[in-house]
């Protein structure tokens with residue numbers, strides 16, 4: 001096991017800055033997920049940790065030892081790729097044993113034993129004599145994982161290892177992989193563009209955009225206290241709503257909405273003064289929808305934090321409905337807000353509704 005220190009790590013490809021001054025400390029045994037949109041520099045970062053790419057600037061240390069000039073073979077890392085990279089002419093046993101080829105300390109008998117141990121751990125013992133072409137995608141994925149695990153490395157590096165699996169298997173493997181990592185207790189850096197994967201699997205997430213580290217933290221910390229609008233919109237599905245307006249008399253004011261703040265909010269807004277531009281961020285699940293003819297808490301008023309809106313689209317997802325809402329006379333052309341409602345609740349498109357946004 002190892003802790004990993006990354007300091008001012010930068011990678012330039014000609015004029016492209018793929019990774020821009022990244023600093024992060026990864027603890028021993030931690031499951032860290034690098035997450036961000038395609039092209040943000042995740043793979044390049046991982047490849048520099050692996051030794052497959054040379055940093056333009058900065059340092060990578062394992063347990064305080066500088067890794068920059070070590071070959072991948074001398075870093076004691078094992079990597080799992082999206083496309084598994086199995087040898088087609090070798091059996092599963094051969095593929096897994098290959099991970100041990102460069103371990104001089106193992107006798108042949110020990111190699112064999114180690115492969116069988118790990119095969120059992122991954123529940124692929126009965127596949128050991130098959131070739132990759134005789135395996136499903138999910139089974140190939142396990143073999144690729146097995147090949148990494150047999151080596152018992154200091155660090156696992158995984159680049160979108162689940163993205164070639166179908167949705168159901170992916171969800172199942174998320175849980176399995178996370179449990180496996182906990183059991184093996186090996187420092188793991190895992191790359192994905194999928195925020196759900198990052199949220200459900202990681203001890204901590206590193207959110208990147210455009211080569212730049214945006215925020216590091218536990219999933220719920222990032223969810224509830226995003227450091228900027230990029231993290232706020234990237235984490236959470238459906239995305240956080242943003243309303244554009246200004247700050248006036250301790251309220252958010254736009255053409256459509258006046259939203260008075262109470263102390264809980266204004267305390268955090270000490271740097272804001274009247275007429276400053278202000279963006280109101282609202283999670284879809286925090287929006288309450290009330291029947292206009294029904295409950296008194298649905299009465300529209302600024303003080304009540306309730307506004308009249310129209311439902312434009314209802315997307316049924318089974319357990320929940322995604323509700324698209326517009327303000328009356330909205331000029332935006334698309335929805336102004338997206339809310340989530342219980343799947344059992346009947347809400348019709350083209351109906352009027354009262355939207356309550358609790359402070």
Ligand code: ADP
Nearest residue numbers: 013016017018037038039040041042043044045
């Ligand atoms: P991600 O894995 O987050 O999708 P990458 O690390 O693969 O992102 O790429 C980050 C940026 O660096 C992209 O703009 C990509 O085009 C560029 N890039 C990656 N590898 C190379 C390379 N070998 N040569 C030139 N540009 C590269």
Ligand code: MG
Nearest residue numbers: 039042043044
């Ligand atoms: Mg990538």
